[in-house]
Amino acid sequence: MAPTPSSTFNPETAPMFTPSGLGSAYIPNTSALNGNSATTPGMVPGAPQPPLQQVVGQPEEPFYMQTNLYPMNYHLYAPQAPPHIDLNKKANERTVADIFIPDRLREYIQRKNEESLKSISNTQAGLPFHVNQYHSLFPIDQNFDRSVKSFGFVSSVYKCMSNDDGRLYAMRRIEGVPIMSTKVFKKVKRWQQLDCANIVTLREVFTTRSFGDNSLILIYDYYPMSLTLMETHFIKIGNNSLELITEELLWNYLVQLTNAIVSIHSHSLTVSAFDPSKIIVTNKGRIRLSACGIYDIIRSATITKDSPEPDLKEQQQHDIRELGSLILNFARSTAIINESQDGEPKKILEQLKFSQEFKHCVSYLFEEDATLARLQELIAPQLLRISNGLQDSSDYMESWLAREVENARLVRLMTKLESICDRPERGSDGAWSETGERYPVKLFKDYVFHQVNESGHPVVDLTHVVNCLNKLDAGSEETLLLVSPDETTCLIMSYRNLKQLVDKSFSQLTGA
Numbered sequence: 117m118a119p120t121p122s123s124t125f126n127p128e129t130a131p132m133f134t135p136s137g138l139g140s141a142y143i144p145n146t147s148a149l150n151g152n153s154a155t156t157p158g159m160v161p162g163a164p165q166p167p168l169q170q171v172v173g174q175p176e177e178p179f180y181m182q183t184n185l186y187p188m189n190y191h192l193y194a195p196q197a198p199p200h201i202d203l204n205k206k207a208n209e210r211t212v213a214d215i216f217i218p219d220r221l222r223e224y225i226q227r228k229n230e231e232s233l234k235s236i237s238n239t240q241a242g243l244p245f246h247v248n249q250y251h252s253l254f255p256i257d258q259n260f261d262r263s264v265k266s267f268g269f270v271s272s273v274y275k276c277m278s279n280d281d282g283r284l285y286a287m288r289r290i291e292g293v294p295i296m297s298t299k300v301f302k303k304v305k306r307w308q309q310l311d312c313a314n315i316v317t318l319r320e321v322f323t324t325r326s327f328g329d330n331s332l333i334l335i336y337d338y339y340p341m342s343l344t345l346m347e348t349h350f351i352k353i354g355n356n357s358l359e360l361i362t363e364e365l366l367w368n369y370l371v372q373l374t375n376a377i378v379s380i381h382s383h384s385l386t387v388s389a390f391d392p393s394k395i396i397v398t399n400k401g402r403i404r405l406s407a408c409g410i411y412d413i414i415r416s417a418t419i420t421k422d423s424p425e426p427d428l429k430e431q432q433q434h435d436i437r438e439l440g441s442l443i444l445n446f447a448r449s450t451a452i453i454n455e456s457q458d459g460e461p462k463k464i465l466e467q468l469k470f471s472q473e474f475k476h477c478v479s480y481l482f483e484e485d486a487t488l489a490r491l492q493e494l495i496a497p498q499l500l501r502i503s504n505g506l507q508d509s510s511d512y513m514e515s516w517l518a519r520e521v522e523n524a525r526l527v528r529l530m531t532k533l534e535s536i537c538d539r540p541e542r543g544s545d546g547a548w549s550e551t552g553e554r555y556p557v558k559l560f561k562d563y564v565f566h567q568v569n570e571s572g573h574p575v576v577d578l579t580h581v582v583n584c585l586n587k588l589d590a591g592s593e594e595t596l597l598l599v600s601p602d603e604t605t606c607l608i609m610s611y612r613n614l615k616q617l618v619d620k621s622f623s624q625l626t627g628a
């Protein structure tokens with residue numbers, strides 16, 4: 117039967133515990149999940165609490181310094197979320213799953229990782245083994261569409277890996293662009309300098325014959341599992357359900373695209389076209405312009421000698437109208453519009469069930485003298501709402517990141533335990549595992565992972581496992597009784613001593 121650890125910790129006599137690297141941070145106590153109901157910050161569960169006057173009686177000393185008198189609760193999980201994020205359940209409502217990343221978030225991240233790892237045989241796909249330093253090409257164009265509607269040339273997108281830095285990139289190949297001189301790349305440097313959260317960064321542009329033709333290649337940052345706005349709202353791909361278009365969503369898009377356009381214009385560049393198949397959704401509600409720089413290159417490559425250089429101001433004004441058309445088209449797709457009113461933005465907007473502010477803002481984009489400065493004023497009230505949502509989302513992610521940091525230290529500890537115990541090459545060395553310093557570690561592993569009940573049936577209790585590993589990691593003074601499987605050997609040890617044995621054995625293995 118599994119022995120029960122006895123708690124003999126005495127805070128009066130225990131040495132001060134400040135694990136290296138963790139400093140003396142104040143870590144408040146947590147919950148029933150941690151296997152205790154202690155409520156005083158900085159106290160070990162079950163330990164007597166300091167008398168109140170001890171805290172009140174020394175006002176000159178800050179509270180966190182007083183907690184140094186007691187071992188920190190490093191074997192406990194830190195509380196998971198800021199109070200305004202409703203993750204906190206009552207102690208009796210918690211399960212061990214609560215200390216791991218929520219299933220939906222985990223699944224989402226895993227699917228992204230799987231997407232990043234997808235590969236295909238180059239010969240089977242008829243793709244080159246490498247294009248300059250980029251290799252492992254994988255087509256991410258789900259439509260297998262060879263139309264020339266977007267740029268006037270056939271284009272395709274591949275995921276690829278760079279041999280230079282081992283990172284994944286999105287490679288856009290455009291077939292047959294007549295590039296006669298490097299002059300057509302004159303604006304590329306400016307595009308590369310853009311640093312905006314709503315623009316996919318352009319990394320490199322070159323031409324290649326690797327595909328057996330003259331292809332123009334543009335290398336962009338890669339966002340796994342992203343879909344275009346068209347695919348998100350209008351074209352069903354695989355199991356994806358089409359997302360409903362609401363006013364809130366369109367405000368969201370308008371704010372993000374305004375951010376992109378402001379950044380592009382500030383570099384004396386232009387968007388040229390707000391094509392919904394060239395805007396990708398990289399996360400819930402997060403959009404990015406995905407084909408930056410292409411229109412400039414194609415325009416320079418196909419321009420005839422006598423055509424005048426287009427006026428930058430006019431082109432930027434055109435961008436604002438294009439943005440208006442994109443948002444208007446999305447808005448009108450939510451209702452059946454009287455076709456006779458077609459073409460008149462104001463008349464179309466009148467027929468839609470959107471707020472007056474929204475209609476006013478969208479119709480402003482079609483005015484002759486519309487400016488980005490005024491547009492930013494019109495969308496300002498929405499910014500607070502959107503910024504609030506973004507901050508909540510970032511807090512939520514950080515809280516789960518904090519959990520994963522806690523879990524990651526257990527993985528490191530288990531790696532140490534696994535490396536130390538049952539090493540086949542040390543089988544003949546009795547001092548290594550069976551009788552020497554490693555023996556308590558081996559018994560501890562049994563105690564943690566191989567519990568059985570009275571009838572000898574396995575007991576799998578994840579809370580017990582997590583608790584024990586956390587206590588070992590923290591080197592808690594709590595003692596536990598370790599019993600050999602044949603019940604002939606019993607050892608009473610503290611987690612602190614066990615931790616020393618684990619560290620010593622691991623150092624011996626690594627030769628540290």
Ligand SMILES: Nc1ncnc2c1ncn2[C@@H]1O[C@H](COP(=O)(O)OP(=O)(O)OP(=O)(O)O)[C@@H](O)[C@H]1O
Nearest residue numbers: 256257266273286336337338339342343344393406
């Ligand atoms: N930087 C990127 N990272 C990850 N995926 C991307 C990136 N850029 C585009 N994609 C994805 O590649 C796929 C193909 O993009 P593309 O621009 O070719 O769209 P399309 O609808 O096929 O348009 P076209 O008809 O012009 O080929 C889309 O699913 C898009 O989400």
